[in-house]
Amino acid sequence: MKLKDYLTPTLVYRTALGVSFVLVVSVALxxxxxxxxxxxxxxxxxxxxxxxxxxEKLISSITLKENSLRNYIITKxxxxxxxxxxxxQNIYKSLSxxxxxxxxxxxxxxxxxxxxxxxxxxxxxxxxxxxSNSENVDxxxxxSKLMExxxxxxxxxxxxxxxxDKEVSALKIHNINHRYDVETSTITAFxxxxxxxxxxxxxxxxxxxxxxKLKKLNKELNxxxxxxxxxxxxxxxxxxxxxxxxxxxxxxxxxxRIFGLEPHAFEEKVENFIAFIHPEDVGECVKxxxxxxxxxxxxxxxxxxxxxxxxxxxxxxxxDFTHNSNGELVKxxxxxxxxxxxxxxxxxxxxxxxxxAINAELESFNQIVSHDLQEPLRKIQMFISRLEGGExxxxxxxxxxYFSKIxxxxxxxxxxxxxxxxxxxxxxxxxxxxxxxxxxILDNVLQELAINIEETNAKxxxxxxxxxxxxxxxxxxxxxxxxxxSLKYTKEGIxxxxxxxxxxxxxxxxxxxxxxxENKYHKIVVSDNGIGFxxxxxxxxxxxxxxxxxxASYTGTGLGLAICxxxxxxHNGFIKAKGVPNKGATFTIYLPK
Amino acid sequence: xxxxxQSPLNIMLADDDEDDRNFxxxxxxxxxxxxxxxxFKDGKDLMDYLNAPDTVLPHILFLDxxxxxxxxxxxxxxIRSNPKFKEISIAIYSTSSSEKDxxxxxxxxxxxxxxxxxxxxxxxxxxxxxxNLNWQFHTSGLNKDTFFxxx
Numbered sequence: 001m002k003l004k005d006y007l008t009p010t011l012v013y014r015t016a017l018g019v020s021f022v023l024v025v026s027v028a029l030x031x032x033x034x035x036x037x038x039x040x041x042x043x044x045x046x047x048x049x050x051x052x053x054x055x056e057k058l059i060s061s062i063t064l065k066e067n068s069l070r071n072y073i074i075t076k077x078x079x080x081x082x083x084x085x086x087x088x089q090n091i092y093k094s095l096s097x098x099x100x101x102x103x104x105x106x107x108x109x110x111x112x113x114x115x116x117x118x119x120x121x122x123x124x125x126x127x128x129x130x131x132s133n134s135e136n137v138d139x140x141x142x143x144s145k146l147m148e149x150x151x152x153x154x155x156x157x158x159x160x161x162x163x164x165d166k167e168v169s170a171l172k173i174h175n176i177n178h179r180y181d182v183e184t185s186t187i188t189a190f191x192x193x194x195x196x197x198x199x200x201x202x203x204x205x206x207x208x209x210x211x212x213k214l215k216k217l218n219k220e221l222n223x224x225x226x227x228x229x230x231x232x233x234x235x236x237x238x239x240x241x242x243x244x245x246x247x248x249x250x251x252x253x254x255x256x257r258i259f260g261l262e263p264h265a266f267e268e269k270v271e272n273f274i275a276f277i278h279p280e281d282v283g284e285c286v287k288x289x290x291x292x293x294x295x296x297x298x299x300x301x302x303x304x305x306x307x308x309x310x311x312x313x314x315x316x317x318x319x320d321f322t323h324n325s326n327g328e329l330v331k332x333x334x335x336x337x338x339x340x341x342x343x344x345x346x347x348x349x350x351x352x353x354x355x356x357a358i359n360a361e362l363e364s365f366n367q368i369v370s371h372d373l374q375e376p377l378r379k380i381q382m383f384i385s386r387l388e389g390g391e392x393x394x395x396x397x398x399x400x401x402y403f404s405k406i407x408x409x410x411x412x413x414x415x416x417x418x419x420x421x422x423x424x425x426x427x428x429x430x431x432x433x434x435x436x437x438x439x440x441i442l443d444n445v446l447q448e449l450a451i452n453i454e455e456t457n458a459k460x461x462x463x464x465x466x467x468x469x470x471x472x473x474x475x476x477x478x479x480x481x482x483x484x485x486s487l488k489y490t491k492e493g494i495x496x497x498x499x500x501x502x503x504x505x506x507x508x509x510x511x512x513x514x515x516x517x518e519n520k521y522h523k524i525v526v527s528d529n530g531i532g533f534x535x536x537x538x539x540x541x542x543x544x545x546x547x548x549x550x551x552a553s554y555t556g557t558g559l560g561l562a563i564c565x566x567x568x569x570x571h572n573g574f575i576k577a578k579g580v581p582n583k584g585a586t587f588t589i590y591l592p593k
Numbered sequence: 594x595x596x597x598x599q600s601p602l603n604i605m606l607a608d609d610d611e612d613d614r615n616f617x618x619x620x621x622x623x624x625x626x627x628x629x630x631x632x633f634k635d636g637k638d639l640m641d642y643l644n645a646p647d648t649v650l651p652h653i654l655f656l657d658x659x660x661x662x663x664x665x666x667x668x669x670x671x672i673r674s675n676p677k678f679k680e681i682s683i684a685i686y687s688t689s690s691s692e693k694d695x696x697x698x699x700x701x702x703x704x705x706x707x708x709x710x711x712x713x714x715x716x717x718x719x720x721x722x723x724x725n726l727n728w729q730f731h732t733s734g735l736n737k738d739t740f741f742x743x744x
Contacts (some may be wrong), residue, residue: 371659371689378688379612381711386616389713414711 020199027192034185041178048171051101054094055160061091062121062156069125073132110163117156124149129399135558229253236337245328259335260307277302277313298319314342366424373417380410419559422477426566431471438465442500445479452487457497466522470571478567481560482587486528489554498528511574516590527586533579541577601627602724603649606640608657609666620717626724636663643678651681658687658694666697673702684723686700
């Protein structure tokens with residue numbers, strides 16, 4: 001969802017920050033306005049109060065002046081007139097005060113009316129004073145003036161009361177407003193505090209969360225580094241970095257340990273490291289290193305190092321170029337101790353040499369068997385045949401029998417030796433595989449056994465056979481041995497019939513934990529109608545020198561099937577035997593494709 | 594139809610084993626083929642005789658491989674490198690049946706490879722075959738150098 005992609009944590013937090021900032025500022029602004037309003041209302045109230053006070057003062061001043069004038073008129077005592085000017089001043093002061101205050105609020109016409117009345121009253125004060133001060137006090141005029149004065153005073157008082165009443169009602173409104181202002185500003189102040197607190201709490205929480213996360217990541221990183229270091233220690237691996245921009249070298253902890261030192265035992269300079277390289281290898285190593293740094297190509301080197309205690313270790317070092325998180329070109333690599341592997345390699349090479357020597361000796365042994373042992377045997381046989389050619393007629397029946405037994409033993413020995421030679425050929429080292437047509441092989445086999453086939457009047461039926469990847473002479477040996485057996489172990493009086501066929505592997509068979517399938521193996525079956533064998537011996541018959549029929553009429557060395565098994569094993573195949581006593585034997589060969 | 598030459602066959606045998614020489618001789622005798630058989634005890638004697646001037650060269654030379662002084666292989670190489678002896682059929686007559694020996698002698702120019710049989714009658718049979726074979730070549734003019742037959 002695209003929206004979700006936009007709503008990254010950074011964006012969310014930034015928006016929240018912006019919103020809360022705007023909120024706080026606007027609330028603060030509102031608060032400020034409210035404060036102003038509050039100030040205003042307070043001012044208004046105090047003004048109003050002041051006005052009322054001045055009005056009262058005005059009245060009392062006028063009354064005072066009236067009183068003092070009256071007292072003077074009555075007593076003619078001038079002391080009452082002393083404070084006259086002061087009172088007059090006060091009255092005018094109050095009036096001006098009221099006038100000032102008026103400018104902010106109510107009806108200026110009221111004040112103008114009041115002023116007139118006051119002026120009138122003052123005129124009357126003067127008139128009254130003049131009249132009372134004259135030689136002949138005109139009582140009627142005085143009375144009328146006094147009457148007028150009190151009327152004006154009453155009017156003044158009335159006016160003042162009107163103004164005052166107006167003020168009182170205005171004051172009521174001001175009070176209501178003021179209370180409202182107080183309430184709203186309290187609410188605003190309160191909400192501002194709450195908002196600020198909430199924002200503060202959130203930010204603190206976020207900071208705390210981020211800090212904890214960072215701490216956790218840091219811990220994990222430290223832990224990972226520790227694991228890596230341990231892994232290096234266990235595996236004998238180390239890593240290093242060369243920063244191509246700063247020219248700085250970095251060696252991991254295990255790098256030093258490979259040199260048999262504690263971590264950071266020497267300064268991370270290339271000279272310190274080169275000092276450890278074996279004198280015979282150092283030239284090549286340095287050259288390869290410098291070339292790699294120049295051409296920015298990867299390296300893979302094997303060299304020896306000499307530790308402080310003289311021990312020589314084999315090191316394999318692989319490095320390549322890349323860029324680090326700052327975009328700088330660095331060469332990073334791994335160096336590991338392959339001393340164990342090298343030693344194993346040397347031991348293996350030694351063993352190999354030994355094996356080759358042993359093989360050579362076996363080869364010469366083979367030579368001895370095939371030549372030097374057969375020689376005297378052949379002589380024995382030759383002389384026996386010479387005897388049989390003529391001399392034997394001079395010997396008694398027992399003698400003839402003995403000779404015949406000597407001959408058989410000699411023949412047996414020869415067969416044994418030839419089979420041994422065949423067997424040793426199957427385990428020889430140089431096995432050359434090739435694609436061979438089994439049909440051709442079988443033709444050769446039939447040719448080799450031609451005499452036997454003729455003598456036993458045998459019938460060999462060879463079906464269609466595939467091409468296989470095999471060692472020709474060994475495969476031929478295999479079939480020679482199998483067919484020779486079939487020709488040998490025949491039922492008395494019955495001509496052997498031998499069938500050689502290739503079969504399809506229809507169902508999966510499992511031999512020695514390997515699954516045999518049609519697409520992986522050839523299946524060839526050699527079956528005969530001979531004396532067969534008991535199935536319980538089906539494995540035994542492949543053993544070296546093992547024979548089932550020890551009757552003299554069946555000549556055998558016990559090597560034939562052992563050789564077959566060896567040949568099949570050389571080809572990574574399998575051979576299985578199935579026998580039914582007195583019915584025949586079937587040998588199944590599996591060869592990998 | 595093989596027309597037999599009435600002149601006797603010159604056969605030579607080089608074998609260090611006395612018994613084998615005797616067997617050979619007896620077999621040839623019993624075959625009743627007219628032949629002049631010359632036997633040698635080792636390769637050196639053989640080569641000395643062959644290289645001597647005025648020697649009558651054999652038609653067939655039976656050569657044993659394992660001989661002291663000079664082995665059959667060395668003699669074979671020497672003979673085949675000398676054009677004077679190119680008419681001689683060389684039959685290797687050895688106890689060994691190793692492929693290595695057969696191959697080597699074939700490459701070095703032997704015509705026939707015979708494994709020494711262990712039966713006297715077999716020996717007679719083999720010799721008869723070899724002699725008859727050689728007659729065919731003698732008459733039909735096939736190149737002896739390129740023919741190889743293993744018994």
